[in-house]
Structures are given as structure tokens and as C-alpha cells.
Amino acid sequence: xxxxxxxxxxxxxxxxxxxxxxxxxxxxxxxxxxxxxxxxxxxxxxxxxxxxxxxxxxxxxxxxxxxxxxxxxxxxxxxxxxxxxxxxxxxxxxxxxxxxxxxxxxxxxxxxxxxxxxxxxxxxxxxxxxxxxxxxxxxxxxxxxxxxxxxxxxxxxxxxxxxxxxxxxxxxxxxxxxxxxxxxxxxxxxxxxxxxxxxxxxxxxxxxxxxxxxxxxxxxxxxxxxxxxxxxxxxxxxxxxxxxxxxxxxxxxxxxxxxxxxxxxxxxxxxxxxxxxxxxxxxxxxxxxxxxxxxxxxxxxxxxxxxxxxxxxxxxxxxxxxxxxxxxxxxxxxxxxxxxxxxxxxxxxxxxx
Numbered sequence: 001x002x003x004x005x006x007x008x009x010x011x012x013x014x015x016x017x018x019x020x021x022x023x024x025x026x027x028x029x030x031x032x033x034x035x036x037x038x039x040x041x042x043x044x045x046x047x048x049x050x051x052x053x054x055x056x057x058x059x060x061x062x063x064x065x066x067x068x069x070x071x072x073x074x075x076x077x078x079x080x081x082x083x084x085x086x087x088x089x090x091x092x093x094x095x096x097x098x099x100x101x102x103x104x105x106x107x108x109x110x111x112x113x114x115x116x117x118x119x120x121x122x123x124x125x126x127x128x129x130x131x132x133x134x135x136x137x138x139x140x141x142x143x144x145x146x147x148x149x150x151x152x153x154x155x156x157x158x159x160x161x162x163x164x165x166x167x168x169x170x171x172x173x174x175x176x177x178x179x180x181x182x183x184x185x186x187x188x189x190x191x192x193x194x195x196x197x198x199x200x201x202x203x204x205x206x207x208x209x210x211x212x213x214x215x216x217x218x219x220x221x222x223x224x225x226x227x228x229x230x231x232x233x234x235x236x237x238x239x240x241x242x243x244x245x246x247x248x249x250x251x252x253x254x255x256x257x258x259x260x261x262x263x264x265x266x267x268x269x270x271x272x273x274x275x276x277x278x279x280x281x282x283x284x285x286x287x288x289x290x291x292x293x294x295x296x297x298x299x300x301x302x303x304x305x306x307x308x309x310x311x312x313x314x315x316x317x318x319x320x321x322x323x324x325x326x327x328x329x330x331x332x333x334x335x336x337x338x339x340x341x342x343x344x345x346x347x348x349x350x351x352x353x
């Protein structure tokens with residue numbers, strides 16, 4: 001399968017405009033692996049996917065059914081699950097749609113915790129049509145996994161972790177934006193993916209963090225970073241973060257700083273978010289200064305802030321940007337509104353001394 005021309009449709013199950021549609025969000029913004037031709041979502045049918053996502057038209061139509069998508073684009077070869085709901089369950093209506101896709105010979109790709117390959121109807125349909133099923137979160141066999149060895153200390157280029165104060169805050173998107181900015185600036189940069197969408201967007205170097213046996217997380221991280229550095233000889237390596245250092249549902253990030261030897265950090269902050277996952281029962285988010293201090297205790301340094309400006313108009317976004325920069329003494333960018341020029345200036349200093 002030629003990944004560069006692998007035409008696909010993406011299911012979003014009525015949640016394209018929410019944080020739980022973040023897999024689709026990444027694919028709509030761009031992928032080196034799949035070409036997204038259509039979104040299937042009855043709630044938003046008739047709209048352009050980019051306009052629903054962030055107001056930017058991307059000529060990706062949203063349709064109500066699989067048949068509508070195939071009528072418009074008969075060369076679609078893949079059906080991708082574009083949602084990431086809490087718990088990772090397959091919605092019942094999506095199971096039916098995926099069975100239809102499998103019957104039509106479309107390959108199924110899913111990053112949910114509940115495996116498509118455990119659904120008998122879809123498996124039988126795929127077997128008849130010759131379609132494949134790829135459950136990205138299926139763990140590797142233990143024989144394929146790596147223990148941490150210390151080779152990480154041989155890596156000579158800067159390793160920068162893109163860490164967020166919470167889930168669904170823009171870590172992967174910001175990492176992709178950083179890659180794009182580096183390319184424009186003539187900087188050779190590579191990304192280590194750690195989640196399902198990162199695999200779907202590029203997938204050259206990385207692993208699925210939350211489906212890896214705990215004893216091997218540090219080793220898989222080190223192996224991905226070391227292999228990428230050895231093969232590609234980049235000027236800088238960006239490591240996609242997951243969850244947040246203190247998110248109670250799945251604290252994550254210390255591995256990137258310690259096992260991955262990421263001495264520099266871009267921190268994602270959502271100024272209007274007050275609670276973890278916007279749920280008061282999960283507890284209040286700590287102050288940004290305290291998160292920076294915690295990262296410092298791990299032996300790493302925050303060199304820039306990127307703001308998730310959900311719920312902000314442009315005036316508010318700029319206000320938070322100015323306020324945070326003055327309070328923290330750090331460059332602060334608002335990626336969706338104005339790009340990453342402030343953060344890129346910090347990266348330029350890091351690379352050039």
C-alpha cells in the first residue's frame with residue numbers, strides 16, 4: 001500500500017467539535033501516512049471538516065454515510081476511527097459502520113483500547129473481502145520490546161519534550177507545527193510519536209505509550225529516540241508528550257524527562273481550563289509556575305510556552321500570552337492564531353547557543 005496516496009475516510013461519531021475527536025483533528029490538519037478524503041459524521045454533514053475544526057477550509061467534506069463518501073470518492077481504501085473517547089470503547093453505531101466498510105473491502109484502522117479485531121462481524125466481513133484490520137494499540141510481542149540500556153546518553157542533538165499540563169491540550173499538534181516551522185527554517189527536525197494519532201500522521205519513529213508494558217516504556221522510548229538519531233542525524237528531536245505530569249487519570253511525562261533525557265521542554269497550557277479534563281471531580285490544575293518548577297526538579301528546563309486558547313477570542317489569547325510571558329519570563333506562543341515564532345526563537349537559541 002502506497003501510504004502517500006492511501007485515500008481514507010474518517011469516522012467522528014458526532015464529536016468532531018470536541019477534544020474527544022482529536023485523532024480526526026490531527027488527520028484533518030495533515031498526515032504523511034493517509035490522505036483524508038472525507039469525514040463521516042451525521043451531526044456535521046454538509047460542512048467542511050476544516051471549518052468545523054478551526055475555521056480554515058480544507059476541502060474535506062463531511063458526509064452522513066459511508067455510501068455518500070464512496071459516491072464522492074470511489075477510490076477510498078481505508079476507514080479510520082477518528083475518535084478518542086475516555087475508556088476507548090467502540091460506539092455501537094460505529095461497529096455497524098466499520099462492518100459495512102469491511103464488506104466493501106476497506107482496510108480498518110483504529111487506535112482505541114477496544115480492538116476492532118475482537119468484533120466477530122467485522123472480522124468475518126474483512127476475511128471475505130480481503131480487507132485488513134489494524135488495531136494500533138495492540139501491544140507488541142514481548143520479544144520485540146526493548147529494555148532501557150543507557151544508549152540515550154550517546155545522542156548528541158537536543159531532545160525536546162512537548163509536555164502538557166493536561167490531556168487533549170495540543171501536545172501532538174504543537175509538535176507537528178514545530179516540525180513544519182523547523183522545515184521552513186532549514187532545521188532538520190524529527191518527531192518521536194507516543195500515541196495513536198502520531199502513528200497515523202507519520203509513524204516512522206516512536207511507540208504507543210499507553211499500550212506498552214510498563215517495564216518496557218523507558219526502553220521503547222530510548223530505542224525510538226536513539227534509532228531516529230542514528231538513522232536521521234537530526235539537528236533536534238521532538239518527543240510528543242502524553243497526558244500530564246500530575247493528571248490523576250494517568251500521570252505521564254517523567255519518563256520523557258528522565259529515561260528519554262529530554263533536557264528541554266515546551267509546555268502546553270490552557271489558560272481557561274481550571275480542572276483536569278474539565279472535570280471538577282478530578283481536581284484543580286496547578287499553577288503554571290509550579291509545573292515549571294516540578295519540571296526543573298526532574299533536571300529539565302522549560303524554554304517556552306504554547307497556549308491552548310480554546311474558549312478565547314483573539315484579544316483574550318493575546319492578553320494571556322502577554323501576561324504569562326511577563327510573569328514567567330518565557331517566550332509564549334499562541335499557535336493556532338499566530339504560529340510559533342516566539343517558541344521558535346527559543347529553539348534557535350538552543351541550537352545556536
